[in-house]
Amino acid sequence: MGKDRTIEIMDTTLRDGEQTSGVSFMPHEKLMIARALLQDLNVDRIEVASARVSEGEKEAVASIMRWANQAGKTDRVEVLGFVDGTKSVDWIAESGCGRMNLLCKGSRKHLEGQLHKSVEEHLADIQSTIDYAQQKGIKVNVYLEDWSNGIKESSDYVFTLMDGLSKMPVERFMLPDTLGILNPIEVSQFIGEMIERYPDKRFDFHAHNDYDLAISNVLAAVTAGCQGIHTSVNGLGERAGNAPLASVQAVLKDHLHVSTHIDESRLGEVSRLVESYSGIAIPPNKPITGESVFTQVAGVHADGDNKAGLYQNALLPERFGRKREYALGKNSGKANILKNLEELGLELSPEQTKRVTERIIELGDKKELVTQEDLPYIVSDVLKHGAPEEHVKLLSYVVTTAYGLKPLASVRLEVNGQTYEESAKGDGQFDAFVRAIRHIYKNRLGREFPWLTNYTVSIPPGGRTDALVQTVITWNWNDRILRTRGLDADQTEAAIKSTIKMLNLLEDENL
Numbered sequence: 001m002g003k004d005r006t007i008e009i010m011d012t013t014l015r016d017g018e019q020t021s022g023v024s025f026m027p028h029e030k031l032m033i034a035r036a037l038l039q040d041l042n043v044d045r046i047e048v049a050s051a052r053v054s055e056g057e058k059e060a061v062a063s064i065m066r067w068a069n070q071a072g073k074t075d076r077v078e079v080l081g082f083v084d085g086t087k088s089v090d091w092i093a094e095s096g097c098g099r100m101n102l103l104c105k106g107s108r109k110h111l112e113g114q115l116h117k118s119v120e121e122h123l124a125d126i127q128s129t130i131d132y133a134q135q136k137g138i139k140v141n142v143y144l145e146d147w148s149n150g151i152k153e154s155s156d157y158v159f160t161l162m163d164g165l166s167k168m169p170v171e172r173f174m175l176p177d178t179l180g181i182l183n184p185i186e187v188s189q190f191i192g193e194m195i196e197r198y199p200d201k202r203f204d205f206h207a208h209n210d211y212d213l214a215i216s217n218v219l220a221a222v223t224a225g226c227q228g229i230h231t232s233v234n235g236l237g238e239r240a241g242n243a244p245l246a247s248v249q250a251v252l253k254d255h256l257h258v259s260t261h262i263d264e265s266r267l268g269e270v271s272r273l274v275e276s277y278s279g280i281a282i283p284p285n286k287p288i289t290g291e292s293v294f295t296q297v298a299g300v301h302a303d304g305d306n307k308a309g310l311y312q313n314a315l316l317p318e319r320f321g322r323k324r325e326y327a328l329g330k331n332s333g334k335a336n337i338l339k340n341l342e343e344l345g346l347e348l349s350p351e352q353t354k355r356v357t358e359r360i361i362e363l364g365d366k367k368e369l370v371t372q373e374d375l376p377y378i379v380s381d382v383l384k385h386g387a388p389e390e391h392v393k394l395l396s397y398v399v400t401t402a403y404g405l406k407p408l409a410s411v412r413l414e415v416n417g418q419t420y421e422e423s424a425k426g427d428g429q430f431d432a433f434v435r436a437i438r439h440i441y442k443n444r445l446g447r448e449f450p451w452l453t454n455y456t457v458s459i460p461p462g463g464r465t466d467a468l469v470q471t472v473i474t475w476n477w478n479d480r481i482l483r484t485r486g487l488d489a490d491q492t493e494a495a496i497k498s499t500i501k502m503l504n505l506l507e508d509e510n511l
Contacts, residue, residue, distance in 0.1 A: 008228040010045040017236030027060035051088040065096035106144025108154035123164040141172040148177040180210030184220035191224040204228035214243040233274040246288035268321040391507035411436040450475040
């Protein structure tokens with residue numbers, strides 16, 4: 001393996017990824033994801049839909065194709081089609097797409113169980129569909145559906161099918177582990193057999209993650225000589241999902257030392273975009289894209305990083321548009337505290353650092369989350385200097401909600417000694433509150449207001465309705481990420497406390 005070898009990435013977030021339970025992208029969301037994949041990440045190809053699903057789906061493809069035509073990327077957009085005579089081809093042609101991924105039966109079990117046909121009859125039907133596609137100016141790749149079962153249980157059928165397909169104008173032969181049954185040893189063996197038997201053909205591998213082996217199988221497929229890999233953002237896909245794009249990129253680059261065209265610095269933001277549109281949260285420990293994967297918790301790790309980068313590997317967060325963080329909690333050592341103080345520009349004596357560390361450990365024992373933005377408040381409290389001066393004070397607010405009406409918030413806010421009042425409607429009580437605050441900053445102060453990028457609520461287990469609610473809000477301010485925390489028995493009040501804390505942090509920096 002070497003960097004002179006380039007692997008082609010085909011992302012199927014918008015087709016196979018949309019087969020995730022509960023996921024359905026709106027047409028404009030599909031367009032935004034398609035643009036992010038092709039323009040920002042520079043994925044080689046994207047599969048954006050299945051033919052004949054709905055008129056709405058056809059319009060989504062047409063919208064993507066209109067943009068792709070303007071951007072000069074039409075040959076990088078593909079749609080799944082079926083061996084159904086002229087129907088799929090017509091649907092794809094009407095959408096404006098020029099590439100079809102034709103779904104053929106890659107196992108005898110699927111052929112006989114679903115189609116009740118012979119391999120010769122199936123090949124004749126495929127030939128007819130491809131001939132018609134050529135008349136319409138549509139280029140064809142072929143999926144061998146259930147290829148993994150086919151090659152394991154009926155390899156003679158697979159080779160007979162491939163012998164026939166090899167004579168047809170097919171650009172790529174795509175080998176899916178449809179049910180996620182293969183392990184890396186089998187992938188290496190079976191793809192090796194395909195390449196040895198058809199050395200002049202171009203093969204893609206399409207992994208599923210049922211046994212949590214998708215990434216291992218991708219590694220085996222590329223090692224065996226596969227030229228293309230299929231991925232999805234955040235590993236979305238049927239059942240346990242597909243091979244996650246971010247992990248595929250890291251494994252190919254760091255372990256096999258092969259090249260892709262991916263701009264890995266954009267992986268984080270595209271991952272968050274898909275998370276937002278899909279409604280499927282990224283697990284905090286998800287490699288590359290999870291919130292916690294570049295966070296060191298143990299104090300000894302921060303100490304080692306401080307001295308010689310001892311607890312870092314090739315997965316440097318900066319590669320993926322992220323940065324390393326050092327957690328504050330019961331496992332925090334002095335090194336974690338020092339790292340965070342250093343980022344905030346705070347200098348403490350050894351004795352003061354010890355006292356702050358003890359307080360953070362005490363909070364961690366109570367399962368309270370401590371963010372970097374909490375640190376100045378903890379320092380002030382521990383050192384008995386009182387709370388940091390409040391430049392932004394919430395003097396009063398009223399939030400009303402009624403059935404059938406949008407919530408309304410009226411807010412009275414003091415900013416650097418001046419009092420301002422505004423009202424606004426919103427889609428929820430907190431949304432109305434934030435809109436009113438935003439009006440004050442934009443219309444009365446002539447200032448920008450940070451954008452909310454994440455909002456999480458946690459409560460202690462046990463089901464008590466009077467339990468304290470912890471709200472952690474992530475804000476984007478001039479491409480800088482801030483996280484603030486509010487604690488209250490009322491969820492809206494906790495979020496409001498978090499918001500006022502964020503505004504004070506910004507005032508401290510502006511003054």
